[in-house]
Amino acid sequence: MDHRLLDIRQAITRHARDGLTATALPGLSVLRTTRTTQPTGDVLEPAFALVAGGVKHTVLNGEVHRYGTGEYLVATVDLPVVGSIVAADENEPFMAVALALNPGRIASLLLDTGGPGGPSGAHSPSAFGVGHASPQLLDALARLLALLDHPADVAALGAGIEREILWRLLNGPQGATIRQIGLADSRLAHLTRAIRWVRDHYDQPLRVADLAAIAAMSPSSFHRHFLALTSMTPLEYQKQLRLNEARMRLLTGRHDVASVGFSVGYASPSQFSREYRRMFGTPPSQTV
Template sequence: MAPAPALSVSAVTPELTDAAIRMLRLLDSPEDAKVLAPLIEREILFRLLQGEQGAKVREIAMADSRLQRVSRAIGWLKTNYRETLRVDDLAETAGMSASAFHSHFKSITAMSPLQYQKQLRLQEARRLMLLGMRDAASASYDVGYSSPSQFSREYRRLFGLPPSQDIERLRDLPQSLVAA
């Protein structure tokens, strides 16, 4: 059986909408908020748990759920994206078999662990180049690539342009668009 998708959308019930509006109204009444906000927060959680996404909300809250275990592996990847990736080691970090880990990881992130690591590397290299801290070859080595040509191919595949052209294009954009 394939794991359920990590994200899904459901209609908001009138009861949940009402609780959310009452919570927002408390922004104008700090004294009332001290007493009522915890009660409304509890009601919102109750409504979420009773709704269509209740199972997903419960899974998020569980300390050792698949989602939490994959989240640990994602945290490791974010810290160690430069390292050579062994899916077996990452699965062990998550406390799962390699096949179960791969399946759950993909259902949560919509990509394989290797694709996720690649995207982390490319995003960091792009940031380094955009800040003027590195040229493409240096950035590629800094983020864990051993081949600048492989880096350039993967960069172009993700961002649509070779590194130097993409960075030039980004620098020419108004700052308000780059920050968005």
């Protein structure tokens, strides 16, 4: 195993409690667990996350993405997904480190450097990607985690190392879409406004024409770029938000199936049960 990956694993072991743990570095979290998990609905927010041990599955609109030790994911907009840790035990825990992607810091880096590559072109790059971490990326991430052992150095050195990580990502396979995070008038910025509206109003009726107006696009252009970015239509995106929220409410055990379906925007209990089973593999009554 790469010695830089070993350093990352050791730092996670020192600083992670069982489960997701925020650190003293803003936007940086670590995760360590010895247990696999059942598929759980979640909304990925813009972030970079590296797996340092074990294996995880993330399902985005029915497509399974598998990534393990030395691999990372990047999400550049809020994405409803279903995730599960599929390989973890006492001998080989699942370990990961996540860094939020800050638009202001990306913008500053692009302003100072001009950024890699040229214009994004006519098509929206995907908002989700999985790749292998380069030695340079692992090295920068190991040095960032090492600052947790020296709190007095965080203020002086943390921003510079985070900047280096962002630069490595901008020059990686997901660089084109990460670049758009830092551009205030990019297509991604316009689509993000519409995505946030859907997330905040997932239980309300949705009209593509209204979302297109929020994104300052024609309906046909909005629909095309939304699909390219998220791999789903606006209605599919809304449905997955609804089902993820429904699962969370059912897991609390405080609501019956019909009332949960209505509360997230379903008018038909049978449709709710059918789509819930299709997404999670079990009926909502079994979740309760």
